[in-house]
Amino acid sequence: MTVLGIESSCDETAAAVWSDGSILSNIIASQAIHEQFGGVVPELASRAHHKTIWKTVNQALEEAQVSLDEIDAIAVAQGPGLMGSLLVGLSFAKGLSISQEKPIIGVNHIDAHMYANFIEHEEVYPFLALIVSGGHTRLVHVDKLFSHNVLGKTRDDAAGEAFDKIGKLLNLDYPAGPVIDKLSKKGDPGFHDFPRSMINKGLDFSFSGLKTSVLYYTQEKGDAFVQEHLNDICASVSGAITDVLQVKLKRGVKKTGVKNIMLAGGVSANSMLRDKVGMMAQKMGLNLMIPSSQYCTDNAAMIAVTGALKAREGHYDDLHIKPFARLQES
Template sequence: MNILAIESSCDDTSAAVLAPTGVLSNVIASQSIHIKFGGVVPELASRAHQTTISQTVAQALDESKLTLDAIDLVAVTQGPGLMGSLLVGLCFAKGLALANHIPLVGVNHMDAHIYANFIDESPSFPFICLTVSGGHTQLVHVKAPFEHEILGSTRDDAAGEAFDKIGKILGLSYPAGPVMDKLSKEGDAKFHKFPQALLKEGLDFSFSGLKTSALYYTQAKEDAWVQEHLNDICASVSEAITEVLIKKLKRAVQQTGVETIAIAGGVSANSMLRAKAKKMADTMSLNLHIPKLSYCTDNAAMIAITGKMKAELGEYADMNMKPFASL
């Protein structure tokens, strides 16, 4: 199948074309309007999607060298995400499918992060996937295609949310996660020991205490001192977050006995997390899968591969499909 996929769950408008030979295009239009607000403004996000979605889809088709006549399936994000943003993508996909008589499939955004690992590789079932993004932090036992058990999730802030909020405290621009990752490479991860919540308890996560600790820590210092030691603070925060993620992942592996692990979501692009995951996999003789960087953050290629897998199972949608913000 040649698959056209659309992703619009948050503040990135993306369209991709997946063919039997692989990903032919994966276009992402990011929204810079949210930077001055330090976070995503839902109303502005949905309006920006309306402005860019037509051009984004057209560019994806153009780069793939295919026309709509060659498309066999339209895959679109159904949720979770911002309701206004989801509606724009879903309505556009429905119109496209209806006008061109193309089958339609709805995709769970979190499923798509997991199955982004299948774009270039073929992980063996069962496996544990650590899914870490701005909105979610989950340990998922993937027993078979779309047969999932959530072993643990965050009780408050997600890992990506913690990075962004602490970055805002440090005066970094939004989104702060990639900036903190870059700065942490030049810093000392042992500079300050930030709290690692629930480290010895189960498989759930909690990052709100870390955020509060970082706030009090920096408020007690002069601004000039914070800027002087910015790299070290970023490295110490990254150490606290990634250490919890890896130790919980290790515990999930020990409890389930799987031999394969995967990491997905925007935070899976974090260099410290990737290095620790590789070290853990080597030490425990595990198979490790991490998507390449362009498939870690929100993108339509991951929607396409997941749509392909759903279509192969006969899980098509119809024009009554609705978006669900908390799918």
Template sequence: MNILAIESSCDDTSASVLSGDRILSNVIASQSVHIKFGGVVPELASRAHQQTISQTVEQALEEAGISLSDLDAVAVTQGPGLMGSLLVGVCFTKGLALANDLPIIGVNHMDAHIYANFIEHQPEFPLISLTVSGGHTQLELVREPFDHEILGKTRDDAAGEAFDKIGKVLGLPYPAGPEIDKLSKQGDPDFHDFPQALLHEGLDFSFSGLKTSVLYYTQDQTNDFLEEHKADICASVSKAISEVLIKKLERAVDQTGVKTVVLSGGVSANSMLRAKTEEMANRKGLNWYAPHISYCTDNAAMIAITAKFMAQRGRYADLEMRPFASV
């Protein structure tokens, strides 16, 4: 099958072409307009999608060497995400499908993060997915494709959200996650012992307390001290977040007996989280996988691979398909 996939759930407009098992193109148009606001402004995001979606799709088709007449289906992120952004992608896809007599596949954005692992790997089912992004942090038992059970989730801030908010406290540019990861490699993770909420309780997460703790800690320091030890603080924050994530993942493995674990979501690109996952997996004799860095953040390739799984199971939508902002 040749599938054109479109992703517009937040602030990245992306289009990808999958042919058989191969991703032929994966074009991402990022929006810089949000940087000065320190976060995504929904109205600005939807406007930017409108301005870039057509040329992004054209570029993806051109890079793949595929024309509209070669396509077997067109897929799009149906949700969750920002409603205005989702509407741009869904409406564009409906028009494309109608004009070219193509079937539509509506993809769940959170599912797609998990199945991004199948672009380059072949994890065995059942598996445990630790999905970590700016909007979600959750553990899922995936018994087989699209048979998911949420084992635990955040009670407040997601891990990616905590990284971004802490980065703002430290004066780092948005999005702060990649910058914190970069600085962490230069710092001492044992510099300061930040709290690890719910570490010994169940499979749910909580990161709002960590964010508050960092805020109070920085308010007690001088600017010179913070500048001198910025990398150490970033490393300590990364340690606090990643150790909680790994402890919960290990607990989920112990409770289910599943031998395969995958990372997914934007924060799965975090180097400390990957290292600690590998360490835990090796210690317990598990198979573990993580997407290539380019497939961790929002992208249409993960929509395409998920759409392939859905098409194989006859899970098509129609022109009545509506986007959804939350799960």
């Protein structure tokens, strides 16, 4: 089985080739145009996808040394995401499906973040996945392939969204998550005790209160203080977010009794989160799966591998599939 994966759900135009259990190529074209706005501008994102998608797919095929004739199926991100961006990728995939007479497979972008772990780790079930990205934070119990039970989700901001919004308050470049992570390594997580909302309650998440707390704190202390102690503030913010994530994951493990856990999504690249969850897994004797950094953020390799798993189960789609902007429970 050789699968071409296409990802265009937000501001990354990506294509990858998966063949017989291995990723042969994984090309990502990032859109730098959004940096000046401090966030993704949907119309600009869709235009950029139009300009780069064919070039990106071509590059992925060339690097994999695979022709379109050798592709068995085309997997494409169907949602959630920006509707204009999704339409570009899905329309392109449909065009390829028609012209090359290849089956098409729609892939849930959030599911793909989870199954990206199986690019480098053995496929095992059941598992508990902590999905942490710019738009989603959720705890999902998976008892078998594509059988998902959402145990907890954010009630407001996602973890990645909190990092980016707080980064904007601190005048950091967008996207701020990786910047905060880098600065945190030089700071003291105990410098300031920011709130850890709902840490002692259930499996749902809330990060909007943290954002507000950082706003009031920086306004009170002033720009000079913030710049002088930027590393410590970033470390304290990271500490607050990752503490909540780790505690909820641990609570989910105790609730389900699973022995396999995974991190998924862009925030799973956060070094503090990886360290905390790694220590927890070691103490509890758990099998921990975390993707390499290249498979944490939006990429097409995760679309391709999830498409291959769906094809294995006989789950194909037709040309009537439509994109969806909001998450559909699977």
